[in-house]
Amino acid sequence: MAYVDALTALADPTRRTVFETLRAGPRSVGDLARGLPVSRPAVSQHLRVLKHAGLVRERRVGTRNFYSVDGEGLAELRDYFDRFWEEALAGFKEAAEREEGEDG
Amino acid sequence: MAYVDALTALADPTRRTVFETLRAGPRSVGDLARGLPVSRPAVSQHLRVLKHAGLVRERRVGTRNFYSVDGEGLAELRDYFDRFWEEALAGFKEAAEREEGEDG
């Protein structure tokens, strides 16, 4: 059920911006905060949520903390929507057939 | 930027349950509300958000209003995460090469 935390995490605009920024590669906390209209602690809190959701990893280098995209959480989201797509398609077909059986 | 509304919409647990229920096929508002721990107006409001996000369609039949999954919004989410995956992969490779160039 990690996709639940991931969806919750990506609902916030600031957090989404942080996550999308990390596509280009690892960034430190302060570096991320400099490009955002919120304080550094706010970014720290967002990163904690993203990490708990399995969307980012952290790697300490000296006093700095570099965050990067975690492929696992991302793959989970992709799988969730892929499965959703297939099941919705099956449900759609079944509904069409049922309707045909009624008044067809 | 419709995926933004879609992600916001799917962050709420109740709304996610509604959306996932619709995988099996179209359901009326009252039908959906009966299987949930919230009131019918609450479900109505959730459906409005889902519709605005492009995730569900509605089809009136008599006094009843049947909602079903909208493939367009779903496809947009899939595309978003697919693109995200590719760009993150490219960013990861670039970071690895840059690191190799520094201390390699």
Next chain:
DNA sequence: ACGGTCGGTAAGTCTTAACTTACGGTAAGT
């Protein structure tokens, strides 16, 4: 050892949004 940078946590504020009840409007049945 000391000053400076970096970053996580705590406490408190304030806005957002999920929910409730109440209401009105439409369609079907008798």
Next chain:
DNA sequence: ACTTACCGTAAGTTAAGACTTACCGACCGT
């Protein structure tokens, strides 16, 4: 025409969470 079922909207309440400042510990330079 009256009643009943179904549903959307309005108004108000309340709980969640995004943000701030203040604080503290960890690492590096001189």
